[in-house]
Amino acid sequence: HLDRAVHARLMPAQPVNIPVPPVLRGAKKHDVTICGAGFAGSVLARQFAEVSGKRVLLVDKRNHIGGNAYDCLDEAGILIHRYGPHIFHTNSDEVFSWLGRFTEWRPYEHRVLARVGDKSVPMPINRTTLNALYGLDMQTEAEAEAFLARKAQPVRDIRTSRDVVVNAIGAELYETFFQGYTRKQWGLDPSQLDKSVTARVPTRTNTDDRYFTDRHQAMPKEGYTRMFERMLDHPGIDIALGTDFHDLDAADRGRQLVYTGPIDAYFGHRFGTLPYRSLRFRHETLDEARFQPVGVVNFPAEDVPYTRITEYKYLTGQTHARTSISYEYPSAEGDPYYPIPCPENQALFRRYDALAAAEPDVIFAGRLGSYRYYNMDQVVGQALAIHRRLTARQPAAGVLA
Numbered sequence: 213h214l215d216r217a218v219h220a221r222l223m224p225a226q227p228v229n230i231p232v233p234p235v236l237r238g239a240k241k242h243d244v245t246i247c248g249a250g251f252a253g254s255v256l257a258r259q260f261a262e263v264s265g266k267r268v269l270l271v272d273k274r275n276h277i278g279g280n281a282y283d284c285l286d287e288a289g290i291l292i293h294r295y296g297p298h299i300f301h302t303n304s305d306e307v308f309s310w311l312g313r314f315t316e317w318r319p320y321e322h323r324v325l326a327r328v329g330d331k332s333v334p335m336p337i338n339r340t341t342l343n344a345l346y347g348l349d350m351q352t353e354a355e356a357e358a359f360l361a362r363k364a365q366p367v368r369d370i371r372t373s374r375d376v377v378v379n380a381i382g383a384e385l386y387e388t389f390f391q392g393y394t395r396k397q398w399g400l401d402p403s404q405l406d407k408s409v410t411a412r413v414p415t416r417t418n419t420d421d422r423y424f425t426d427r428h429q430a431m432p433k434e435g436y437t438r439m440f441e442r443m444l445d446h447p448g449i450d451i452a453l454g455t456d457f458h459d460l461d462a463a464d465r466g467r468q469l470v471y472t473g474p475i476d477a478y479f480g481h482r483f484g485t486l487p488y489r490s491l492r493f494r495h496e497t498l499d500e501a502r503f504q505p506v507g508v509v510n511f512p513a514e515d516v517p518y519t520r521i522t523e524y525k526y527l528t529g530q531t532h533a534r535t536s537i538s539y540e541y542p543s544a545e546g547d548p549y550y551p552i553p554c555p556e557n558q559a560l561f562r563r564y565d566a567l568a569a570a571e572p573d574v575i576f577a578g579r580l581g582s583y584r585y586y587n588m589d590q591v592v593g594q595a596l597a598i599h600r601r602l603t604a605r606q607p608a609a610g611v612l613a
């Protein structure tokens with residue numbers, strides 16, 4: 213059960229604009245200034261403060277910590293993820309145990325169903341999916357493998373998100389599960405996106421219906437925000453919310469900067485804007501204890517405007533007489549959530565990356581700063597590695613002295 217008192221204060225009834233604290237005013241008090249209190253910025257804040265003994269100023273233009281992983285109680289007292297479902301999974305023992313210093317874990321294996329016509333079938337596609345869709349009764353992996361081999365349409369040079377799926381399972385299953393969803397999610401046809409995007413979702417010949425197969429699959433027991441609160445609770449860390457990094461006076465910035473916002477914004481978009489995909493969330497609370505049979509239901513059909521519905525109680529384990537869900541409507545406008553992996557965008561990113569390389573006192577990190585479609589654990593791993601590299605390079609002097 214969640215502690216209402218803890219979460220009540222995490223959920224301002226109205227967005228609040230927390231004023232820049234006086235500590236910022238030309239104080240030159242901080243060694244390191246970090247833009248963005250998501251995973252990238254918060255992990256680095258903790259490492260700089262705790263391991264390197266630095267005085268850190270962490271700023272975020274939002275009125276809360278946690279970045280896109282932020283969770284809070286809604287008006288019904290149900291813990292929701294304001295920026296869409298965040299399910300933690302990793303194969304990294306280091307990342308899992310590092311975060312474990314700031315939270316207990318609740319084991320959670322995520323399951324997803326895809327709505328196809330009037331059927332709801334497991335996604336990723338597995339033997340159950342194939343049997344349900346084609347009215348078959350395949351009992352073995354060998355049968356399912358042979359079935360998929362007959363469906364597959366080999367592509368010689370696999371480059372795009374269409375190639376990788378059609379090559380593995382053929383055009384029919386590709387169109388049913390991937391084409392519409394991807395067009396909605398990214399505003400692009402899968403043939404315009406790098407193969408890495410749809411390659412995130414495997415196809416299985418067994419009946420494993422878990423979305424992930426990582427060694428560690430668990431949710432922070434009291435939520436992500438509580439985990440971030442503990443991570444940032446260190447005497448060396450000052451936090452300024454409702455504060456845009458770009459509004460800080462030069463004198464307010466430490467010598468070392470960490471930037472986890474969009475890399476093109478740091479450089480004033482001088483080569484043009486780097487595309488990021490956004491989402492609009494429709495959050496609802498229903499007068500029933502359960503809405504759908506699993507945490508997430510995907511809607512691959514192109515004529516349904518949203519991509520998926522999440523029911524948060526599956527993710528959080530909360531018991532409540534009512535239930536809260538969210539619909540995701542992909543959008544070109546809004547907060548930047550996803551870098552869009554394709555060759556043109558990568559080429560533009562490389563131009564910004566070259567500018568970044570010329571600024572050794574600025575570290576660019578995280579999903580937006582690195583323009584990489586990272587999961588949470590990868591962002592944590594990247595942040596730990598960055599700090600480790602800096603420490604190894606300058607053990608006693610310079611930036612980390």
Ligand code: FAD
Nearest residue numbers: 248250251252272273279280296299457473578579587588
């Ligand atoms: P962010 O969390 O985006 O944090 C960046 C912060 O910088 C933001 O808080 C922003 O306000 C702040 N900022 C930007 N510019 C400025 C500025 N100028 N001044 C001050 N502050 C600024 N990952 C998983 O592992 N599992 C999942 O299930 C999963 N689901 C996801 C679902 C959705 C809908 C989305 C969008 C992402 C999902 N992710 C998931 C990915 C996960 O959100 C990211 O990997 C992770 O949160 C990125 O952390 P970050 O610190 O790089 O960026």
Ligand code: UDP
Nearest residue numbers: 335389390391393394397409410412413510
């Ligand atoms: N995808 C799809 N159909 C699905 C699920 C995923 O076409 O039912 C594609 C889509 O392009 C999506 C990508 O695979 O963006 C990666 O899916 P994932 O679930 O990893 O996306 P995320 O949770 O990061 O939004």
